[in-house]
Amino acid sequence: MPQGVRILSKAAPQAQAELFTDPALEFLAALHRTFEPIRQSLLIRREEAQRRYDSGVPLDFPPETAHIRAEPSWHCAPPAPGLEDRRIEITGPTDRKMVVNALNSGAKTFMADFEDSNSPTFTNMLNGQVNLRDAIRRNIDFEAGGKQYKLSAQPAVLIVRPRGWHLDESRVMIDNVPVSASIFDFAIYFFHNAKELVRRGLGPYFYLPKMEHYLEARLWNDIFNFSQSYIGMPLNTIRATVLIETLPAAFHMEEILFELRNHSSGLNCGRWDYIFSFIKKRRADRSAVLPDRKDVTMTVGFMDAYVRLLIQTCHKRKVAAMGGMSAQIPIKDDPKANEVAMDKVRADKLREVKAGHDGTWIAHPLIEKIARKIFDENMLGPNQYHVLREDVRVAAADLLNTHVPGKITEEGVRENISTSLAYTSAWMGGNGCIPLNFLMEDAATAEITRVQLWQWVHYKVRLDNGNPVTLEYVDRLIGELAPGIKKLAPGVKDEHVKVAAEYLKAQVRRQWPSEFLTSDLMPYLAAADGVEAAWQKAAL
Structure with a gap:
């Protein structure tokens, strides 16, 4: 060397x-x-x-x-x-x-x-x-x-x-x-x-x-x-x-x-x-x-x-x-x-x-x-x-115009949680690009889901049905959706789903969201690559 x-x-x-x-x-x-x-x-x-x-x-x-x-x-x-x-x-x-x-x-x-x-x-x-x-x-x-x-x-x-x-x-x-x-x-x-x-x-x-x-x-x-x-x-x-x-x-x-x-x-x-x-x-x-x-x-x-x-x-x-x-990908076996x-x-x-x-x-x-x-x-x-x-x-x-027609719905919260858990789990397992619900998801789309969940909790928004988006509500949905992630994204491991769930729970509790999930989770990849713990901290 x-x-x-x-x-x-x-x-x-x-x-x-x-x-x-x-x-x-x-x-x-x-x-x-x-x-x-x-x-x-x-x-x-x-x-x-x-x-x-x-x-x-x-x-x-x-x-x-x-x-x-x-x-x-x-x-x-x-x-x-x-x-x-x-x-x-x-x-x-x-x-x-x-x-x-x-x-x-x-x-x-x-x-x-x-x-x-x-x-x-x-x-x-x-x-x-x-x-x-x-x-x-x-x-x-x-x-x-x-x-x-x-x-x-x-x-x-x-x-x-x-x-x-x-x-x-x-x-x-x-x-x-x-x-x-x-x-x-x-x-x-x-x-x-x-x-x-x-x-x-x-x-x-x-x-x-x-x-x-x-x-x-x-x-x-x-x-x-x-x-x-x-x-x-x-x-x-x-x-x-x-x-x-x-x-x-x-x-x-x-x-x-x-x-x-x-x-x-x-x-x-x-x-x-x-x-x-x-x-x-x-x-x-x-x-x-x-x-x-x-x-x-x-x-x-x-x-x-x-x-x-x-x-x-x-x-x-x-x-x-x-x-x-465009995130859409071909859908097999369903022509319509x-x-x-x-x-x-x-x-x-x-x-x-x-x-x-x-x-x-x-x-x-x-x-x-x-x-x-x-x-x-x-x-x-x-x-x-x-x-x-x-x-x-x-x-x-x-460029700063925030007038965006639309609603915040329970379906949107669930989809964000599922996407965040599935992608983060796959990423830790070595896969950085996964199909979910006939959309190709990568780190960028996963990042949207993470910071939207933080934003909705932080500002105590209400869903279109009037219910508030609270920490308890997000925690409950994470617990409900996490067991199904392996079916949604075949090949992910239980240990990675667990880390992804804990990471997302911690993110919605922060004063400000982390800059990048890829920076936060890099030590997991470094550890898997055999990097000693003393050096893993250099990635944070």
């Missing part, structure tokens, strides 16, 4: 042997030592901003960057090879079967996800890196269950989503400090694959999640410049799409593009995390209480404003404005119910393309044809950069 580098888990030994070469770890260490202090300062800035929001200071567009928003002449980098047309992007975790199926789905691009649809066991993280390396080199073909999995002649273009700035990779220590999960995921992928991708006519492309401030985009840009120089690659080869999935980031869209302008390939409407962030950032504001999750659609005031502003901002700067994920679900997908994709989006997300290969048909019929060119949306006028008040 290079000096100062320690790997605390022996999981996935073959992957470790292949990935953790001395040059790769030296690169990782160089990134960590150069940029970790900046990351920590930016995380402190997040905490300071939250205290301002809690005190009643409203979110607004940053005054110090008004000149950037007002200047019409600057544009982002032109689309990199393979990113000119992104009308359909499929997303999912990085297990070998998913990688092959997604790359063969017919979608233009595949966002290989190390974040919200992935449970970050060390085995998942490292084997995922090996799978992407093999896919890039077309060495990923395999057989399983009597079925051949073989990469097609023209697979989707690969885009990788590393984990967010808030997460540590607690199984890897550098100078006795856990490395940033963002830097770890980026570094291992970039070091092993960047030059090979360029040799094959593409490039290292990324999706960047959960940023809250334009300075966090600047950090990524600095890392990109450092990394390209480190391996001797021309600057501005990397491209990155930023997910606007936090409420503060909605006020920094133009500045985020500006910071990444030489590496930018656009912005994406990360709708589910955005709803989660809207609740969490406005936790001290009773007027921000939202109804049942199903009623918080893309057409309600604050969501519609966010979409319109994102499209206008991206096209003003000549980059892609990507739409979000499946048609209802697919009609919802069609309506959602039609709304996106008519609004001016340049592409959309899907989570299941069978939805690719449905989404493609909508975009092919309504987007004749490779993108819609020419749709400038000069009619759009979005003020801060529009």
Whole structure:
């Protein structure tokens, strides 16, 4: 091992042997030592901003960057090879079967996800890196269950989503400090694959999640410049799409593009995390209480404003404005119910393309044809950069508009509890993306359920039947629903359901909800990976 580098888990030994070469770890260490202090300062800035929001200071567009928003002449980098047309992007975790199926789905691009649809066991993280390396080199073909999995002649273009700035990779220590999960995921992928991708006519492309401030985009840009120089690659080869999935980031869209302008390939409407962030950032504001999750659609005031502003901002700067994920998945053995679900997908994709989006997300290969048909019929060119949306006028008040028609119902409370318990249990067991009630649930949707339950208890809301949402009521429903979670999500373990139930009970009792359940529960994965207890605390 290079000096100062320690790997605390022996999981996935073959992957470790292949990935953790001395040059790769030296690169990782160089990134960590150069940029970790900046990351920590930016995380402190997040905490300071939250205290301002809690005190009643409203979110607004940053005054110090008004000149950037007002200047019409600057544009982002032109689309990199393979990113000119992104009308359909499929997303999912990085297990070998998913990688092959997604790359063969017919979608233009595949966002290989190390974040919200992935449970970050060390085995998942490292084997995922090996799978992407093999896919890039077309060495990923395999057989399983009597079925051949073989990469097609023209697979989707690969885009990788590393984990967010808030997460540590607690199984890897550098100078006795856990490395940033963002830097770890980026570094291992970039070091092993960047030059090979360029040799094959593409490039290292990324999706960047959960940023809250334009300075966090600047950090990524600095890392990109450092990394390209480190391996001797021309600057501005990397491209990155930023997910606007936090409420503060909605006020920094133009500045985020500006910071990444030489590496930018656009912005994406990360709708589910955005709803989660809207609740969490406005936790001290009773007027921000939202109804049942199903009623918080893309057409309600604050969501519609966010979409319109994102499209206008991206096209003003000549980059892609990507739409979000429809959670519906195909329903087998019930054609009528499946048609209802697919009609919802069609309506959602039609709304996106008519609004001016340049592409959309899907989570299941069978939805690719449905989404493609909508975009092919309504987007004749490779993108819609020419749709400038000069009619759009979005003020801060529009992004904070809390008028959301809907009710808080017992069905909504039950659904939130079931989803939270099922997903959290599955995540602790190594599965970060599960189908529930014909919807694909990941960490983002599970986070909505958690903070909504906290919000409803904290503000003592009443259901549409007049009954209050109390701690006792939520505890009773948790006790009632927990025994059925294994049927709802086959494969979860009793011990994980128990931890999930205790975690949810503790969350609704907090003064403020935790920032991220994935941060809270990372020690369980670290323990399962063999990390000693003394080091597990580093993840909290």
